[in-house]
Amino acid sequence: MKNSLTRRRSLLLLGTTLATKACTTPASEAAVRSESPAPNRPDWGRGHENQRIADRKDGTFLNPIFSGDRPDPSIIRDCDTYYLTFSSFDAYPGLFIWQSTDLVNWQPVGPALTHPIGSVWAPDLIKHGDRFYIYIPARSKNRKSIYVIYANQIDGPWSKPVDLDLPDHIDPAHAIGEDGKRYLFLSNGDLVELSDDGLSTVGDVEHIYDPWRYPDDWDVECFCPEGPKILRKDNWFYMLTAVGGTAGPPTGHMVIAARARSVKGPWQHAPNNPQVRTTDRSESWWSRGHATLIEGPAGDWWMISHGYENGFWTLGRQCLLEPIRWREDGWFESLGGDLSTPFPKPLPSQHQPHGLPLSDDFSTSSLGPQWVFYDPSPVEHDRIDLDGDGLRMTAKGETPADTSPLCVIPGDRAYEVTARMELDPGSRAGLLLFYNSGLYCGLSYGPEGLVMHRYGQERSRPNDLDAGLTHLEIKVRNDNHVVTFFTRLPGERWKKFDVQMEVSGYHHNTAYDFLSLRPGLMAAGKGHVRFSQFRYKALS
Secondary structure, eight states, rough: OOHHHHHHHHHTTTTOOOOSSSSOOOOOOOOOOOOOTTTOOSSSOOOGGGOOEESSSEEOOOOOOOOSSSSOEEEEEEETTEEEEOOBBTTEEEEEEESSSSSOOOEEEEEESOOSSEEEEEEEEEEEEEEEEEEEEEEOSSSSSEEEEESSSSOOOOOOOEEEOOTTTOOOEEEEOSSOOOEEEHHHHHHHEEOSSSSEEEEEEEOOOOOOOOOOTOOSSSSOOEEEEEEEEETTEEEEEEEEEESSSSTTOEEEEEESSSSOOOOOOTTTTOOOOOSSTTTTEEEEEEEEEEEESSOOOOEEEEEETTEEEEEEEEEEEEEEOOTSSSSSEEOOTTSSSSSSSSSOOOOEEEEEOOOOOOOOSSSTTEEEESOTTTTGGGGGGEOOOOEEEEESSSGGSSOOEEEOOOOOEEEEEEEEEOOOTEEEEEEEEEETTTEEEEEEEEEETTEEEETEEEOOOOOOOOOOOOOOEEEHHHHHHEEEEEEEEETTTEOOOSEEEOOTSSSSSHHOOOOOEEEEEEEEEEEEEEEEEEEEOOOO
């Protein structure tokens, strides 16, 4: 068992300098494949509101460790605590940070990015010295670049974004070179030096690596080298890169590896590339990529990545964890297989809560951490008023496409969401399943009566509700892509809407944007809508 001093000398992950306080390592608990789930035992554990979680409470876990849209994971270890964030794309507040001690169960810390800079792609969370940084590729209508924010504590306050003026690259990865200088690895095998404070670049971007190329007869989306992640171990720099395209065919995305003695190379391709790849569309997880190596709490090693669940592109790219082993030749290999069966937890004896509730009665003075706006304006939060008696939202736009709906991220194959709403004259309130401004479905009510939203289009319905209605509840059931709507007036029973929908095609391969299908609240037209209750319930 390595002591803490040895770990600090041997491990430098993504440019992270471990804190100076002593770090302890529990006795090693080897990670090997578990048996298949026992008969009559649910595959996943269950957490808040019956949401599925990876921890099965029997010492094992079943992927995903984060269900729902958690793409491009960026992870660091700071002593005995792990911190993790994901791409947030068009959702704000963005770059939500989570913490864990066992790599399986994660508790919320809070969002790091509150100043909109566009659509946020694969970030890199690091700690250098006593300061945390996140390097952020972002695209807006007027600007494409890489930014950085920083904080002295993981829970903030985080700085405003600093533009590094790197318009031609995405997916940065921070590292400390063999010369002690700070660098950013970039997409397409490029590298740029950073200043000592990490807040500006030094010199020009250099091309230092040509990624390993897969056979031409493989089904992929594109070559697209992206998502480099760097580990320094035993005087080697190990680079993990995603190639094959993020979506497209289920077999496209993959993880490759290379190593070098210097950040500038020369780089050697791993003899066992690709490290991870979906080889058949019958597998449980598709398009696996954007991987990072991390030392576990018991001294063993793990790979964290993302992938699409077979048949559930609508849930977005979900976060995956699998054990790896280091070989005698200094390379590593995954032990995860197709991730369809459980593994022993890195710390089997620990049982901790995971995730957070999605339901909200809006009784607090600030918006809950489960909520994010889609493509908000810089002053979107000015639309929100929480007075202890519900969420009062100022109306915006006319259809879901231009209302910046307020959304949560589901991780279940089947669930129900319910919203209770009170309308001002001239306003329109709705409950949606929202992918992006061109693809959504839902039901709303306003001055023109009921409107059905389908395929990103609007269709008015004959109004069998009372004219001047001000109070209404809407329920949406998404049961393995079959969507059913219900309405209820105060004191009455639920009434099923007469049109049902099938939404398995509401995803990136249909409408681009790398997003997921999310329940959302809509306030359009004029005036305000008050939401007094939102309920989420996973259906087993």
